[in-house]
Structure formats: C-alpha cells, structure tokens
Amino acid sequence: MALRNQRIWQYIDEVARVGSVRQAAERLNVTPSALLRRIQDVEHDLNAIIFERHSSGVRLTAAGEVLIGWIRLQTSELRRVYSQIEELEGLQRGEVRIACSQAVARSFVLRHITNFRKQHPNVKFKVAVTDHSTAVRSLMEYEMDLVLIFRPLRSLELHPIMSIGQGLVAVMAADHPLAKNDILRLRQCAEYEVAMPDIAFGGREIVESRLLSSSAKLNVAVEANSFDFLGELVASSNLITFQIDIGADTWRHDPRYAVRRISDIDRTYGPLVLGQLKGRPLPLVAAKFAEQMARDLNDCRSLPTIPGGEDWSGEEEEDVEDIGLEK
Template sequence: MRHVRIWQYVDEAARCGSIRRAAERLNITPSALQRRIQDVEEDLGAEVFERLPSGVKLTAAGEMLIHWIRSQSAALQHARSQIEDLSGLRRGSVRIACSQALAVSFLPAEIEKFNAVYPLVRFSAVVNDHGGAITALRDYEADLALVFQPERHNDFQPLMSVGQRLMAIFASGHPLAQKETIRLRDCTAYPLALADRSFSGRRIMESILASVSTRFDVQLESNSFELLRNYVRRTQAVMLQIELGALEDLPDSGLIARPIDDRDLAHGSLVLGQLKGRTLPVAVAKFADQIAHRMDQLRTLPTI
C-alpha cells in the first residue's frame, strides 16, 4: 500500500503547516517530500498547498483532498481491525478526546480493564473541551469523545448520556462537612476554587451560578484539578466540580464531596459520542460498549 504512505506525507504537511517540519517528523528530506506533493498536485491537476514565506496552507482543493485522505485512512483502519479481529489477534488502536475530570481515574481504570482482556490494543487520550473534542472527531484525530454538556452539532452522534450533579468539595474539617447536601447560597460565605474557562464544566457552573441571586467570590481559577484540590485541602475554600470527577480518590485525600441540592437545578450531562455516520473499528466499538455500560452503572452509584 505504497500510495497510503504518500497520503500520509500530504496529511503530515497539512498538520504541520511546514514542509521542513513535516519532513523531520516523517524522517525524509524536505526536497523528497516536496517532490511527492508535486506528484500529487500533478495527478490532481490542482495545487494542494499555497506556498507562503511562513510555510504552507491548504488550498480549497487541498481541503477537499485532506478530508478524503482522513476518511479513507479511517476506513482502512476499520478494515484492518476487522481482519485482525477475525484472526483472533485483537489488535487495534483507540483514540479518545475527553474532559480533564475523566483523565484522573475514570478513563485510566477503564483502559486498564479493557487491556486486561485485549492486551494488544493501544490507546491515545487527549484532554479537550467539547468544542476541541468534536473538531478532533471531524479531523479523524479521535475515534470517541467523552465530554460534559456538548453543544448540539450536526457531526456529533451521541452513543450514551448520563446525568451528572454538581458537587461541592472541601476539606474534611470544613464547616459545611456537617451537611448532607449543600445549597449554592451556603457557598457564598466561603471563597470558591474553580476550573478555568477552558473547560466545559466551568461554563456549566457559570450558567448555574448565574441563576442564583447571590454573589460568589472566585478566589482561585486554574486549569489544574490537582492544584485546585490541594488549595481547597489547605483552606476553607470550596471547589465545585461535576459529580464523576468529584468522587474520584476522595477517601484518602482529606477532602469531602457533597451534592448540590436538587432545588438549585445544578445538573449537567456526561456524553459519549462519535463522528456521525462513521463505522467504528472493532476495538473502538468494543471499548465504546464498555464505557457505555460503565456510564449506565453511574446512574445508581452512591454519593460519598
């Protein structure tokens, strides 16, 4: 399948936006890569790239070609996985775009469980918000997306969705620890520690907080959940987080999680999805089934 290698050359140049950088990644010379691209352009009768002083940029024809190359690569991956599945090797790869809260414990545990049965399957996971996750699906850079509260999109096909409550996290000695559920107005007496606006969960929280007539003091924002938890552990600050991520690794952390009272309508959705209309490779489909089953179990998980 030598022609597949040529498509990979074109795709890498498109991703890098530079012939030189793409050649370095492909371990060939820039002149050799340039010749391969020129051969493709001659066959098509159209330029694939616009040559700029800063690098290369896809032309309209190039955009169409890249979409075709990536869709064909995905179809080839699917065919290979079916052939390998028939042979009993169970090889394959699974690429996931996920929310950060799922990267701490949930996703590693599910990958570990899957690899115990299919040890030859390899995984790639990238933390992303829902917009970035859908872009990764469209560009065939991810097979599955597992994100909170994705916006409706024509290219996104939900496979499983489960409701998630908003949780308050604080140190075990915090005054709020005596309560079984927390009203949002209870949190106004304490500073808040929140994930920054790069996370979809933050946007969910902002819409919920905006519906409450009281004001909140956001003392710390960060793109690191570990930093936020360590800060909350040391202070009387309250961290707000979606349920699944909030309940991970709490018993030995010196932290407590309490659900926000249902009267405050503090809910969101965890959604597993794929690119609409795409036939998933065997390994990806099997892993998606496992994740969907686990999400279904979350409906009945007890609250800490």
C-alpha cells in the same frame, strides 16, 4: 486506495497539520527535498496546487482542503478495515482514540483503559484530554474515534452512544466549615472563596448560570485549567471547587477531602455523553471499548431526588446503542 499510497497520504496530512514542509519532514524522518518532491508528484497527478507558501510556512489551497478531507476519510476507513481483519485474530491488535473531559480522564477513562488492556494487551490507546468543543472537532477531523464529554454543544455531527445525567458536587478540605453538611446550596458555597476551572469547562458554566438570578455571587480566588491542581489547592485551604459526580471518585477516597452533593433545588445537572461521529462506523476495537464504558456508565447516573427533577438537563438520556456487538 492502494495501500502502497498510504505513506504519501500520511506525508500530506502531516504537512497540513504542522503548516511546514521542513517541520513535517523532521517528524517523518525524511529530507525536506524528498518530501517536497512527493507533494509535487501528487500535485502533478491532480493538476492542482494543494499547498501555497506564506511567510511562516505553507497552508492548504481550496483543492488541498478537498484532498485532505478525502485523505482523512480514507485513512479512517482503512483503520476500520484493519480492525475487521484483526477480529479474525481475536482482537489482538488495533488502536482506540478517545477525546475526553478532564473530569472523566483521571478516574473513569483511566480505569477502563487499564481493564481493557488486561484482556487485550496489544491494543494501543491515544487519549486527548480536552474541552468539549475541541473534542467534537477532533471527531469531525477523523482524529478521534470516541468522545466522552460533559455538556457538549449541540452538533449534528455528534452521535450519542449513551448519555447519562451528572450532578455537580462541591469539593473542599475535610475540615472545611461546610463539610459538616451532607447537601449544600450554591449560595452557601458562595459565602467562601472558590477555586474554579476556566469557562471552557461545563461545570463552571452551570454554576455561573444558576447564580445569574441570585443575589449570591462567586468570589473566584483562583482559576485554573487543571482539576488536579484545583484539588491539591482546596485540600490545604478554605477554598471550594466543583466537579461532576463521576469525576470526584478519587477525592471521595482521600481523607483530605470532603465531597458534598449540591442540592437538587439548584438544578446543577447536565449530560455526560459518550459519542462518535455520526454516520461513521467504528473500528471493531473502538466499538468494543465503547461498549465496555457504556455498560459502566449506566450505573453512574446522578438522579435528582426532588419531585419534577427528571427535567433537570433538558436532554433525553439514551441507552446503550447497538454498535454492532453483542450486548
């Protein structure tokens, strides 16, 4: 693909994403008529219509779907070429695109981006904090290079670079009646009102599945899609919320909170997966960032302490994979 054609591919991609020639033109700072002419030129060259009109804008035709897949693949490959060229300049430029769970965004990913940019200040980052299914979909659509997500759905497209076990912890106010215990059972937590993330979050799925066969039931007083909101809420109330071990680091260092491990008997464990799209080589800068995170993740495993606990996740843990860099 000639580099001079890169702009029109960007134009077509933007129209496909927003579903409107006018809105795409505003974002691209071109006139709608000029954008439409460029699209018509491509349709003429292909001898196929790539967009069809509907009441609220435009959508891709079958031919357009084929073209947009090719465009995104070529754009991804071109980014990798740029990255390899930048390697010759000592990793001075480039962009890392990562989709991650809220649990790891607020501390782990934030810390790693800060540290990475200290060494490579001209590297840019694009971070999407989202749920696990959306994160995997963003890999498949070449919108992201990496994901770091808890309990992703099984997908043939997701290739794990590293997977580590993570247990749940209960988070509550420092003066909560249960704070006097070092380890809690889920049934103890169920005696109090809880503040929970919505069902799209892996931790919520684990807690509810473990209580299905129990007489104890959660009394969900508040549901929210923000862990920061839930944290502030439990700090000033008698509510309890739950988080994976690695996601509770900020609260552990805040005197307003008590963070207590859930007993291994309740088997509230799952895999935290750092992954990439299967079969797609990572750009150099993204591979370097993945290597940095993988080394740290290796020290963040939550390991069961009861006999037989090694089977908690149903998933095999994977060590750092060779991603083309020195380990």
